[in-house]
Amino acid sequence: MKMNKRIYLDHSATTGTKQEVLEEMLPVFTTNYGNPSSVHSFGRDAKKLVDQARMRVAKALGALPEEIFFTAGGTEADNWVLKGVAYANKNKGNHIITTAIEHHAVLHTCEQLEKEGYKVTYLPVDSYGMISLEDLKASITDETILISIMYANNEIGTVQPIEEIGKIARERKIYFHTDAVQAVGNVKIDVKAQNIDMLSLSGHKFYGPKGIGALYIRKGTKILNLILGGGQERGRRAGTENVPGIVGLGKAIELATENIDSHNEKLLKMRKKLIDGVMEKIPYTRLNGHPEKRLPNNANFCFQYIEGESLLLNLDMKGIAGSSGSACTSGSLDPSHVLLAIGLSHEIAHGSLRLTLGDDNTEEDIDYVLEVLPEIVQRLRSMSPLYEKVKGGK
Amino acid sequence: MKMNKRIYLDHSATTGTKQEVLEEMLPVFTTNYGNPSSVHSFGRDAKKLVDQARMRVAKALGALPEEIFFTAGGTEADNWVLKGVAYANKNKGNHIITTAIEHHAVLHTCEQLEKEGYKVTYLPVDSYGMISLEDLKASITDETILISIMYANNEIGTVQPIEEIGKIARERKIYFHTDAVQAVGNVKIDVKAQNIDMLSLSGHKFYGPKGIGALYIRKGTKILNLILGGGQERGRRAGTENVPGIVGLGKAIELATENIDSHNEKLLKMRKKLIDGVMEKIPYTRLNGHPEKRLPNNANFCFQYIEGESLLLNLDMKGIAGSSGSACTSGSLDPSHVLLAIGLSHEIAHGSLRLTLGDDNTEEDIDYVLEVLPEIVQRLRSMSPLYEKVKGGK
Amino acid sequence: MYSEKVMDHFTAPRNVGEIDNADGIGEVGNAKCGDIMKIYLKIEDDVIEDVKFKTFGCGAAIATSSIATEMIKGKTIDEALQLTNKAVVEALDGLPPQKIHCSVLAEEAVKAAIEDYKKKNNK
Ligand SMILES: Cc1ncc(COP(=O)(O)O)c(C=O)c1O
Ligand SMILES: Cc1ncc(COP(=O)(O)O)c(C=O)c1O
Ligand code: FES
Ligand code: FES
Numbered sequence: 089m090k091m092n093k094r095i096y097l098d099h100s101a102t103t104g105t106k107q108e109v110l111e112e113m114l115p116v117f118t119t120n121y122g123n124p125s126s127v128h129s130f131g132r133d134a135k136k137l138v139d140q141a142r143m144r145v146a147k148a149l150g151a152l153p154e155e156i157f158f159t160a161g162g163t164e165a166d167n168w169v170l171k172g173v174a175y176a177n178k179n180k181g182n183h184i185i186t187t188a189i190e191h192h193a194v195l196h197t198c199e200q201l202e203k204e205g206y207k208v209t210y211l212p213v214d215s216y217g218m219i220s221l222e223d224l225k226a227s228i229t230d231e232t233i234l235i236s237i238m239y240a241n242n243e244i245g246t247v248q249p250i251e252e253i254g255k256i257a258r259e260r261k262i263y264f265h266t267d268a269v270q271a272v273g274n275v276k277i278d279v280k281a282q283n284i285d286m287l288s289l290s291g292h293k294f295y296g297p298k299g300i301g302a303l304y305i306r307k308g309t310k311i312l313n314l315i316l317g318g319g320q321e322r323g324r325r326a327g328t329e330n331v332p333g334i335v336g337l338g339k340a341i342e343l344a345t346e347n348i349d350s351h352n353e354k355l356l357k358m359r360k361k362l363i364d365g366v367m368e369k370i371p372y373t374r375l376n377g378h379p380e381k382r383l384p385n386n387a388n389f390c391f392q393y394i395e396g397e398s399l400l401l402n403l404d405m406k407g408i409a410g411s412s413g414s415a416c417t418s419g420s421l422d423p424s425h426v427l428l429a430i431g432l433s434h435e436i437a438h439g440s441l442r443l444t445l446g447d448d449n450t451e452e453d454i455d456y457v458l459e460v461l462p463e464i465v466q467r468l469r470s471m472s473p474l475y476e477k478v479k480g481g482k
Numbered sequence: 483m484k485m486n487k488r489i490y491l492d493h494s495a496t497t498g499t500k501q502e503v504l505e506e507m508l509p510v511f512t513t514n515y516g517n518p519s520s521v522h523s524f525g526r527d528a529k530k531l532v533d534q535a536r537m538r539v540a541k542a543l544g545a546l547p548e549e550i551f552f553t554a555g556g557t558e559a560d561n562w563v564l565k566g567v568a569y570a571n572k573n574k575g576n577h578i579i580t581t582a583i584e585h586h587a588v589l590h591t592c593e594q595l596e597k598e599g600y601k602v603t604y605l606p607v608d609s610y611g612m613i614s615l616e617d618l619k620a621s622i623t624d625e626t627i628l629i630s631i632m633y634a635n636n637e638i639g640t641v642q643p644i645e646e647i648g649k650i651a652r653e654r655k656i657y658f659h660t661d662a663v664q665a666v667g668n669v670k671i672d673v674k675a676q677n678i679d680m681l682s683l684s685g686h687k688f689y690g691p692k693g694i695g696a697l698y699i700r701k702g703t704k705i706l707n708l709i710l711g712g713g714q715e716r717g718r719r720a721g722t723e724n725v726p727g728i729v730g731l732g733k734a735i736e737l738a739t740e741n742i743d744s745h746n747e748k749l750l751k752m753r754k755k756l757i758d759g760v761m762e763k764i765p766y767t768r769l770n771g772h773p774e775k776r777l778p779n780n781a782n783f784c785f786q787y788i789e790g791e792s793l794l795l796n797l798d799m800k801g802i803a804g805s806s807g808s809a810c811t812s813g814s815l816d817p818s819h820v821l822l823a824i825g826l827s828h829e830i831a832h833g834s835l836r837l838t839l840g841d842d843n844t845e846e847d848i849d850y851v852l853e854v855l856p857e858i859v860q861r862l863r864s865m866s867p868l869y870e871k872v873k874g875g876k
Numbered sequence: 877m878y879s880e881k882v883m884d885h886f887t888a889p890r891n892v893g894e895i896d897n898a899d900g901i902g903e904v905g906n907a908k909c910g911d912i913m914k915i916y917l918k919i920e921d922d923v924i925e926d927v928k929f930k931t932f933g934c935g936a937a938i939a940t941s942s943i944a945t946e947m948i949k950g951k952t953i954d955e956a957l958q959l960t961n962k963a964v965v966e967a968l969d970g971l972p973p974q975k976i977h978c979s980v981l982a983e984e985a986v987k988a989a990i991e992d993y994k995k996k997n998n999k
Contacts (some may be wrong), residue, residue, distance in 0.1 A: 096524060102722060104515035110508075117691065121498035127794045127811050128803035130490060160554030160693065163711040163721035193711030193720060200710055292722060297511065299554065299693050299724025316594055317557040317587030319813060326587060327557035328496060328686060330693020333727075395911060397934035400521045401878075401886060409522035415909040416934035417521055420713075423910070434910045438932075471892050471938070473903065473914035473930040526877065 093407035095453045099293075099385055099446035100242050100270060101411055105336065106295040106447075112339045113297065116332040124329050125320065134331050141338025145302055148345040149287065150278035157303045157321045158334050162269035162290030164314070165303040166193035168325075169265045169286050172311035173234045174201050177263075181231030187211045187219055188429040189246075190238050194267055195425070207231070216378040217246035217430050225256060234263045239271035239287075243413055243426040243442060244377030245386025247275060254283030263309060269293055269301075273344030274352065274383050285309055289341075291333065295447065296340030300333030355384040355445050358454050362387050362443065365458040370465050372478070376430065376440065385445040390432065393475035394439045394468040402464045403441075408457060413440045435474070487801035489847045493687075493779055493840035494636050494664060495805055499730065500689040500841075506733045507691065510726040518723050519714065528725050535732025539696055542739040543681065544672035551697045551715045552728050556663035556684030558708070559697040560587035562719075563659045563680050566705035567628045568595050571657075575625035581605045581613055582823040583640075584632050588661055589819070601625070610772040611640035611824050619650060628657045633665035633681075637807055637820040637836060638771030639780025641669060648677030657703060663687055663695075667738030668746065668777050679703055683735075685727065689841065690734030694727030749778040749839050752848050756837065757781050759852040764859050766872070770824065770834065779839040784826065787869035788833045788862040790817075796858040797835075802851060807834045829868075878935060879969040885939035890946050893928040900996065902988025906981045911937050913981045915945070915989040922953050929985070936971050936978040943967050944982035953990050959983055 096104075105113075116137060122130025124138050139153070146153040159165045174184065186198055188210045198208045209227045211219045219237065228235075235257045240247045250266055257264035265286035268277060273294030279287055285306045292298040305311060305324075317326030344351070367373055372392040391399070396414025403410055411417070413424025415438065422428065427437035443457070469475040490498075499507075510531060516524025518532050533547070540547040553559045568578065580592055582604045592602045603621045605613045613631065622629075629651045634641045644660060651658035659680035662671060667688030673681055679700045686692040699705060699718075711720030738745070761767060766786035785793065790808025797804055805811070807818025809832065816822070821831035837851070863869040878886070895916040903914040911933030918926035927949050929941040944964050948956040961979040965971050971979060993999075 094523070098517070098520055098522065098524070101520050101525075102515060102517040104513070105511040107512065110511050114504075117499040117504050118501065119498070121496060122803070123492070123496040126492055126495050126803065126805060127791060128492065128798040128805075129488070129801075130492070130803050131495075160558065160724070161721045164554070164709055166711065167709055191711065192713075196710040196720070290722070297724075297726065298722055299727045315558055315561055316590040317560065317585065319586075326561075326590070327555045328684070328692055330554070330691075330727075332499075332691065333693045333724075393932065395933050395937075397521060398886070398938055401883075401935045404522040405887065407523075409516070409520065409524050411520060414934070416911070416937075418713075421909065438910055471889065471930055472932045473912050474932050476894065476930060521877070 093456065094409070095407055095456060096409045096448065097443040097445060097453070097457070098409045098411050100442065100444035102292045102298065103295045103446055104448070105297050106340065106343065108343065109296055109336045109339045113332040113336045116335050124331065125318070137331060137335050138329055141334045144338035144342045148272070148277070148341045149304055150280050151304050152307065154322070155304055155307055157305060157325050158329065158337070159301045159303055159325060160299055160330070161301040162267065162288050163193040165288035165301050166191065166267055167197050168303055168314040169288065169311070170194065170197040170201060170234070170236060172314055173263055173265070174206055176310040176312045177233040181233045183207045183209070183229055183231035184234045184236065185209045185211065185224065185227050185232060186236045187213060187238065189213055189217055189241055189426045190236070191242060191267060191269065194236055194238070213429055215431050217241055217244045217426070218378060218381070219248060221249065221252055221256065224253065228260055228262065232260070232262050234265060236265040236267070239266045239268040240275060240383050241377070241426060242270045243424055244388045244430065245382035246378045247271070247381045247383065250284070251282045258283040270383060272341065273348065274385060276348060279304055279306070291337040291340055294340055294344040297333050297336040300330050300337045302337065351447060352384045358445050358449060358451060359384060359387055361451065362454050362457065365454070366461065369458060369462045374436070376427065386442070387444070388440060388442045390436050391439045391441065391465050392436060393472045393478065394465060396438060396440050398468055399439070399441055399464065402468065403461070406460045406464070408460065411442045413442070414438050487850065489802045489850060490842065491837040491839060491847070491851070492803045492805050494836065494838035496686045496692065497689045497840055498842070499691050500734065500737065502737065503690055503730045503733045507726040507730045510729050518725065519712070531725060531729050532723055535728045538732035538736045542666070542671070542735045543698055544674050545698050546701065548716070549698050549701055551699060551719050552723065552731070553695045553697055553719060554693055554724070555695040556661065556682050557587040559682035559684070559695050560585065560661055561591050562697055562708040563682065563705070564588065564591040564595060564628070564630065566708055567657055567659070568600055570704040570706045571627040575627045577601045577603070577623055577625035578628045578630065579603045579605065579618065579621050579626060580630045581607060581632065583607055583611060583635050583820045584630070585636060585661060585663070588630055588632070607823055609825050611635055611638045611820070612772060612775070613642060615643065615646055615650065618647065622654055622656065626654070626656050628659060630659040630661070633660045633662040634669060634777050635771070635820060636664045637818055638782045638824065639776035640772045641665070641775045641777065644678070645676045652677040664777060666735065667742065668779060670742060673698055673700070685731040685734055688734055688738040691727050691730040694724050694731045696731065745841060746778045752839050752843060752845060753778060753781055755845065756848050756851065759848070760855065763852060763856045768830070770821065780836070781838070782834065782836045784830050785833045785835065785859050786830060787866045787872065788859060790832060790834050792862055793833070793835055793858065796862065797855070800854045800858070802854065805836045807836065808832050877972055881969040882936065882939040882971065885942040885968065886935045889938055889942035891928050891942065891949070892930065894930065895926060895928050900989040900993030902985045902990070902992055904981060904984040904988050906933070906977065909934070909977070911978070911981065913937065913941055913985040915985040917989045917993060919953065919993055924948050924951055924953065924956055933981070934975070934978060936975040937981060939968055940964050940979045940982040941985070944986055948986055953993065956986060957990055959986055
């Protein structure tokens with residue numbers, strides 16, 4: 089099969105590493121390859137690089153450098169927060185509040201904690217994927233030790249009222265963690281102003297490398313370690329530092345936060361064109377997520393009567409890379425828990441398509457999608473026993 | 483300070499990434515940057531790369547590809563084994579056997595498990611750093627669920643009788659894990675022939691990238707997950723795969739195992755020259771570790787009457803990078819637990835120097851060390867109140 | 877992920893559509909992933925003269941529907957009843973393990989359509 093175009097519209101799954109980021113990483117592989125724990129010059133050079141990256145991450149979040157801890161990614165950061173805070177604060181209580189639409193890194197860790205005797209409240213969301221602050225307040229008990237609510241959802245892009253949540257948590261003296269893996273680079277973050285106590289991020293979501301992330305932990309937060317061993321990261325996270333990854337993460341977050349306004353402006357314009365075009369050209373289509381309070385790069389649709397995987401495969405053959413919350417793509421039996429949580433039926437959730445824009449996309453990419461997608465949907469619908477009934481009924 | 487030479491003799495701390503390894507990684511950052519879980523061509527390309535790397539790792543160990551799981555490094559692999567096996571086999575027993583000279587990734591996790599009610603036996607070692615098989619047999623009880631013994635020690639280089647340990651474990655139907663972080667690339671490994679059930683490794687110790695490692699888990703082994711979240715690594719280790727890191731690890735382990743004979747021959751020759759030279763030129767010196775059963779790249783000395791950190795700093799000023807088990811370099815109050823376990827006094831352990839050779843070293847490097855080191859030791863000794871007494875007594 | 881054969885039947889599915897006044901119609905749903913397959917048969921003298929399908933499902937579901945219709949066309953209903961999901965998977969040069977259940981859908985849809993025909997004709 090000859091493929092002329094490759095249009096990547098799956099930036100929420102992962103992004104390519106920017107050239108400028110890679111260039112800072114390269115000498116760290118082959119020249120400044122020392123172990124930051126070593127006493128000699130190779131080690132000191134490496135340590136300087138790690139310190140510089142830590143400062144860059146801190147600056148991007150409005151945190152102090154000593155509040156930043158590097159991890160192997162967003163998943164490890166999420167696991168660390170939940171277990172670390174739960175185990176360290178057992179004496180204060182055993183209740184955790186989160187939402188029904190968190191990433192599995194949070195949800196599966198919560199389920200594990202439930203098995204160990206912790207109580208977890210999974211806040212519901214409305215049809216836009218928003219939690220209710222009233223629900224949150226009502227769910228707080230004297231036993232509540234942690235509120236963990238994602239900044240922005242990875243599937244439908246809905247952005248939660250983080251500042252308000254932070255205020256409520258601070259008033260009640262409960263730790264507040266936010267999984268900001270999808271938010272960094274798309275949303276302006278200030279952990280102090282927003283009363284965030286802990287925040288997870290992952291390099292490969294904002295044009296940095298894969299396999300590196302960070303956890304911001306406000307000074308004074310009681311949290312146990314997750315990964316035990318050597319004294320790296322000031323005794324909080326063991327394992328030889330991934331120095332090239334850390335350097336890349338530092339550069340990537342600097343670029344992402346410096347350029348956030350122009351980045352967002354460009355993405356919002358493309359997204360509007362995409363959403364308007366799809367909604368206009370394809371009937372029986374629904375936009376998932378909040379119409380305004382959503383990530384600037386996220387478009388998520390449900391096309392009734394068709395199924396996500398066959399849609400993705402067809403798009404792929406036309407060179408377009410997207411994703412779907414369909415059960416058929418996930419290898420699990422149910423479609424995405426996020427789509428179910430916003431109230432979609434299994435059948436509708438089945439036909440979801442997520443297109444997430446990035447810095448490398450152009451207006452022409454959108455034109456091409458708007459040319460190709462309606463045809464594909466039409467073709468799949470013509471094969472669908474469900475669509476037949478609708479047409480018949482018309 | 484002008485530095486003419488930089489001679490890296492700290493390859494057990496970390497190695498630089500080989501050019502050939504880096505070259506395979508580069509396109510994965512910027513071109514084949516897909517998420518291996520994605521349905522589209524970017525995802526499939528990434529998945530192919532991960533599968534290829536998994537095959538390379540499997541081949542190097544004599545394992546099956548489906549027995550290899552990628553982690554963020556040796557530390558995570560060690561944490562995973564100990565917690566995962568302990569929690570999964572609670573019903574069978576609560577006793578773990580390890581050694582007094584393991585890496586902290588193993589030791590600190592064992593200490594954590596002890597707090598949770600598990601019993602841990604730390605086998606002692608002889609003055610060469612060898613465990614005794616009789617001790618091992620005697621320490622096995624009906625409650626023993628795991629034997630975790632490192633393949634080769636990171637400080638003194640002593641290589642344990644892995645095959646014999648594997649046999650004992652298999653006969654008693656106890657899981658056997660070995661931390662082979664220092665062994666891979668230096669020692670020939672065959673997990674099936676050696677009856678190894680689990681094995682940890684870390685890319686940056688054999689000219690691969692930092693921040694990537696792997697755990698081999700023999701099919702059928704009962705072990706719980708450590709990092710929870712998405713369904714990556716066939717549901718066993720969550721988190722978006724570090725694809726460039728995985729590709730680099732695969733290439734590095736292939737190179738390391740292909741070239742092991744010539745690598746070892748070269749290192750052994752240099753090491754002999756180094757050890758013979760040092761022992762001959764510097765009095766009151768002791769070689770730590772086993773004289774023969776040791777890693778081909780490891781030389782570890784104790785120079786009486788001087789302290790490791792000042793030695794390292796002096797060497798560093800001459801462009802030589804080494805390491806020490808001195809308390810002053812470790813940030814902890816005690817010198818290396820390994821040096822204490824082989825029976826050294828605090829005072830002697832204080833004066834240790836580890837020089838670990840690598841592919842980039844030459845005979846000239848050794849000549850230079852043999853020229854510079856005796857002078858430095860002499861100078862430091864001349865400043866030492868302890869040495870004064872010795873000389874006085876002569 | 878998918879074999880060339882699967883991709884071929886997925887991109888150019890054979891026998892898509894409906895048959896007016898079909899002699900037998902089978903519609904089955906896949907309890908596992910919520911997908912639906914519908915098969916229409918035109919039968920004369922217990923021989924399947926024509927067959928069409930419609931499917932709401934993944935790539936594997938579409939490909940299995942397509943090849944299953946090819947495999948039963950021109951066969952007697954007794955022969956068609958012998959069709960197994962295993963035969964369908966083999967004809968497609970295999971399916972990924974998590975997609976085997978999709979082939980069960982094809983087998984069930986064929987059987988349901990023949991049952992429908994038998995019931996209508998009191999056989
Ligand atoms: C919201 C959210 N949290 C956590 C993660 C996990 O990050 P990683 O896969 O980099 O570990 C992801 C991405 O996969 C995500 O989108
Ligand atoms: C024997 C041994 N085990 C485990 C580790 C931990 O590996 P890493 O630091 O890559 O996580 C090391 C190296 O630091 C080691 O030498
Ligand atoms: S029909 Fe859903 S997985 Fe195949
Ligand atoms: S004398 Fe300063 S730390 Fe040892």
